[in-house]
Amino acid sequence: MSPPAQAQTRRRLKPEQRRELILQGARELLAERGYERMSIADVATAAGITPAVIYDHFDSKAQLVIELLERHTAELLREVGMAVQGVPADAAAQLRAGVEAFFAYVEEHRCAWRIMFRDPPSDPEVAAAYRRLDSQATAAIAVFLRSGDNEGALGAYGDPAKTAEMFAEALKAAQNGLAAWWYVHPDVSREEVVERLLDFAWRGLGQMSLTRGGARK
Numbered sequence: 001m002s003p004p005a006q007a008q009t010r011r012r013l014k015p016e017q018r019r020e021l022i023l024q025g026a027r028e029l030l031a032e033r034g035y036e037r038m039s040i041a042d043v044a045t046a047a048g049i050t051p052a053v054i055y056d057h058f059d060s061k062a063q064l065v066i067e068l069l070e071r072h073t074a075e076l077l078r079e080v081g082m083a084v085q086g087v088p089a090d091a092a093a094q095l096r097a098g099v100e101a102f103f104a105y106v107e108e109h110r111c112a113w114r115i116m117f118r119d120p121p122s123d124p125e126v127a128a129a130y131r132r133l134d135s136q137a138t139a140a141i142a143v144f145l146r147s148g149d150n151e152g153a154l155g156a157y158g159d160p161a162k163t164a165e166m167f168a169e170a171l172k173a174a175q176n177g178l179a180a181w182w183y184v185h186p187d188v189s190r191e192e193v194v195e196r197l198l199d200f201a202w203r204g205l206g207q208m209s210l211t212r213g214g215a216r217k
Helices: 005-012 015-033 042-045 051-057 061-085 091-108 112-116 124-147 151-158 160-183 192-206
Strands: none
Touching: 015 042, 015 051, 015 061, 015 112, 042 051, 042 061, 061 091, 061 112, 061 124, 091 112, 091 160, 091 192, 112 160, 124 160, 151 160, 160 192
């Protein structure tokens, strides 16, 4: 009796194709169940392989999850960066482009977003990766804020680099928080979510140049 066609197809896959199958299966399970409740056996079933094959590609469940985190964080930052670079050097236009790109990614890659922004697990290796990638996102937003600070408004608060990082952390928290709300309110359009975030963010960031002389340090 010949083996099922699906099994034959699996055996014909190249290593990189099999690796992608593993990552795809893990992505959906991780988004749905979280790290603690996702097992290697579950991932193997989702990918249509045996658990042993997963260990040919990843040393541990932690390494598998970290690769997913790194991949999707890089994708998100790349999408936002490209969107910002594609508009004129105007702070308002660039902020809108970045926010629109962020929420477009959330809408189009719901599993990836869920993985990146859920609470870190207790596993110290994975938790450290969450912290590292979170800091990377903050740093990227801070660079954007400093590049758009043509009037030197950040300097009115003291250390421009530290101020940019603080504003970046606040903007990131606002985006992630609204994205989490949107995740359970999918009936709200992306356009409305973007506008509400811009309303919220621009009331603060848009006033920085007006407060240069009286900003509190």
